[in-house]
Amino acid sequence: MKSIEIKDAALKYFTIHGYEGASLSQIAKDVGLKKQSIYAHFKGKDDLFLQVLRDAKEMDLSSTVQYFSSVDSKNPEKALYGYLQLVIDLFQKDEQLKFWLRMSFFPPAHLEKVIEREVTDIEEKERAILEGKFQEWINAKLIIGDAAITPTFAFLSVVDSVLVELVYGNDEEKLKAKLAAAWTVFWRGISHQ
Amino acid sequence: MKSIEIKDAALKYFTIHGYEGASLSQIAKDVGLKKQSIYAHFKGKDDLFLQVLRDAKEMDLSSTVQYFSSVDSKNPEKALYGYLQLVIDLFQKDEQLKFWLRMSFFPPAHLEKVIEREVTDIEEKERAILEGKFQEWINAKLIIGDAAITPTFAFLSVVDSVLVELVYGNDEEKLKAKLAAAWTVFWRGISHQ
DNA sequence: CTCTAATTAACGAACGTTCGTAAGTTATTA
DNA sequence: TAATAACTTACGAACGTTCGTTAATTAGAG
Numbered sequence: 001m002k003s004i005e006i007k008d009a010a011l012k013y014f015t016i017h018g019y020e021g022a023s024l025s026q027i028a029k030d031v032g033l034k035k036q037s038i039y040a041h042f043k044g045k046d047d048l049f050l051q052v053l054r055d056a057k058e059m060d061l062s063s064t065v066q067y068f069s070s071v072d073s074k075n076p077e078k079a080l081y082g083y084l085q086l087v088i089d090l091f092q093k094d095e096q097l098k099f100w101l102r103m104s105f106f107p108p109a110h111l112e113k114v115i116e117r118e119v120t121d122i123e124e125k126e127r128a129i130l131e132g133k134f135q136e137w138i139n140a141k142l143i144i145g146d147a148a149i150t151p152t153f154a155f156l157s158v159v160d161s162v163l164v165e166l167v168y169g170n171d172e173e174k175l176k177a178k179l180a181a182a183w184t185v186f187w188r189g190i191s192h193q
Numbered sequence: 194m195k196s197i198e199i200k201d202a203a204l205k206y207f208t209i210h211g212y213e214g215a216s217l218s219q220i221a222k223d224v225g226l227k228k229q230s231i232y233a234h235f236k237g238k239d240d241l242f243l244q245v246l247r248d249a250k251e252m253d254l255s256s257t258v259q260y261f262s263s264v265d266s267k268n269p270e271k272a273l274y275g276y277l278q279l280v281i282d283l284f285q286k287d288e289q290l291k292f293w294l295r296m297s298f299f300p301p302a303h304l305e306k307v308i309e310r311e312v313t314d315i316e317e318k319e320r321a322i323l324e325g326k327f328q329e330w331i332n333a334k335l336i337i338g339d340a341a342i343t344p345t346f347a348f349l350s351v352v353d354s355v356l357v358e359l360v361y362g363n364d365e366e367k368l369k370a371k372l373a374a375a376w377t378v379f380w381r382g383i384s385h386q
Numbered sequence: 387c388t389c390t391a392a393t394t395a396a397c398g399a400a401c402g403t404t405c406g407t408a409a410g411t412t413a414t415t416a
Numbered sequence: 417t418a419a420t421a422a423c424t425t426a427c428g429a430a431c432g433t434t435c436g437t438t439a440a441t442t443a444g445a446g
Contacts, residue, residue, distance in 0.1 A: 002425080017302055021213035024402065035402080037426045045402065102299055105360050109210055116363060153374030157354030164353040167298050170309060181346030189382030195391080217436065229437080230392050238436065 003041045005031040011052050015099040019049060019108035046111065053103060053118065056096040061122050063090055068129050076137045077191075080155060081183060084162055088175075091166045101163060127152060143190045151190045158182050196234045198224040204245050208292040212242060212301035239304065246296060246311065249289040254315050256283055261322050269330045270384075273348060274376060277355055281368075284359045294356060320345060336383045344383045351375050 009030035013022035024035040024045060042048040067086055071079045091097045107115040134148040134155075145151055161182055165175045202223035206215035217228040217238060235241040260279055264272045284290045300308040327341040327348075338344055354375055358368045 018211050018213060018299065020211060021301070023400080025400080033425095034427060036404085036428080039403075040425050105357075106211065106295055106299065108214070119361070120363075149370070150374045150377055153371045154378035157351065157371060157375035160357040161350035161353040164298075164357060168312070170313075177342070178346045178350060181343045182350035184343055185347035185379055185382035187382075189378035189380075193386075216434075218434080226391095227393065228435095229394085232437075233391050 002031065002033075006033075006038060006041055006048070007052050007055065010048050011056070011095050011099050014049065014052060015095050015102060018102065018106070019045075019111075024048075049108075049111070050114070052099065053115065056100040056103075057118050057122055059096045060090075060100050061125060064126050064129060068133060073133070073136060074140075074142075076133070076142050077187060079133070080187075084159065084179065084183070087159060087162055088166065088179075091163070098167070101167060127156065130155060141192075144192055145190065154186060154190065158186050195224065195226075199226075199231060199234055199241070200245050200248065203241050204249070204288050204292050207242065207245060208288050208295060211295065211299070212304075217241075242301075242304070243307070245292065246308065249293040249296075250311050250315055252287075252289045253283075253293050254318060257319050257322060261326060266326070266329060267333075267335075269326075269335050270380060272326070277352065277372065277376070280352060280355055281359065281372075284356070291360070294360060320349065323348060334385075337385055338383065347379060347383065351379050 006027065009027045010022070012030070013027055016022075024038055027048075028035040028038055038048065042051065063086065064083075067083060068079075071082065073079070087097075103115055104119040131148045131152045134143070134151045137143045138145055138148055138151075143151060162175075162179055165178055199220065202220045203215070205223070206220055209215075217231055220241075221228040221231055231241065235244065256279065257276075260276060261272075264275065266272070280290075296308055297312040324341045324345045327336070327344045330336045331338055331341055331344075336344060355368075355372055358371055
């Protein structure tokens with residue numbers, strides 16, 4: 001399907017150059033078309049962008065949902081560290097997460113409101129999933145604390161820091177070192193000792 | 194000085210719209226000039242951009258240097274939490290940090306190499322400052338651990354997560370809650386108990 | 387008079403978008 | 417089955433606009 005090829009190319013250029021820096025002619029050339037032909041598949045640049053955005057959001061959310069629905073709930077250490085690994089894998093094996101990150105951090109100004117809604121939506125859902133897990137672990141005395149919100153936000157902070165390092169993206173060794181340090185301190189901070 | 198006014202306006206538009214999305218005509222209009230007049234002060238768009246970039250870098254670095262050279266070295270808890278507050282203040286009171294963050298995360302493609310060098314440079318320097326402090330605190334048994342690199346990277350992760358929340362920027366309450374959680378867990382993770 | 391800063395004018399190039407058209411494919415009708 | 421209608425996909429050409437940049441010219445200050 002040509003629409004999918006177009007979205008793939010668009011994803012690539014939006015990720016590298018941002019909304020304003022990505023041109024329809026470049027995207028079209030990538031799939032062997034003229035830019036006018038894109039209009040046979042999409043209403044315009046905004047429509048193309050928003051479809052790519054929603055695909056990326058869907059992919060991000062479903063990965064998280066699937067991971068935590070299939071992970072071993074009796075082992076928080078493994079479950080949480082495994083999620084960080086998943087994020088790293090996702091980021092490195094396809095562009096959708098990087099695209100999603102770029103656009104949630106720095107959305108094109110005229111689509112800010114739409115994007116913010118999508119970002120809030122996915123954040124809320126992922127936070128809810130994590131908070132549920134942490135509440136289970138607290139109840140089972142597998143980690144310390146009473147309110148699940150504290151370890152949830154703390155873990156989301158670790159996720160954010162991993163994402164930042166991935167976005168910088170130039171130094172695999174540094175990523176490993178920083179993840180190791182953040183994880184060590186985080187785990188000591190929420191576990192019994 | 195008109196050059197400074199131009200750089201101020203450029204900072205604003207580069208921050209909001211990115212390099213490609215910011216136009217010289219908008220920047221010029223902001224300071225009551227025609228876009229061609231910018232060329233009396235700068236060689237072109239790249240020159241203007243790079244001067245704004247280096248100003249922002251200088252400001253970021255000097256803030257960190259100054260803070261840690263004047264802070265109470267006997268109280269790591271206060272020193273570190275104070276730095277997080279400083280970052281939040283800096284981010285909210287002028288645009289330079291947000292600009293710097295945007296460009297270090299997602300640089301314009303044709304200036305990627307130059308920017309990466311600046312980013313690596315400032316990161317290295319700030320890491321060195323922190324690592325020195327942490328080594329002192331470890332030696333004084335104010336925090337746990339042997340190698341200073343672990344708490345240093347862990348703290349930098351907390352900083353990153355704060356920056357991420359600032360970039361999202363839509364929810365002051367959420368920033369406070371997330372900072373509180375990340376800080377609680379981080380401090381528990383590096384302190385004696 | 388000189389120098390700098392700002393202007394007007396103009397440049398080629400690229401942008402997103404629209405139009406009319408020509409194929410190729412699918413669906414409908416006779 | 418054959419003919420026709422409708423729809424999809426792609427293209428050339430052109431639209432008006434904006435982009436960054438250069439050149440020549442004017443206004444103002446020391």
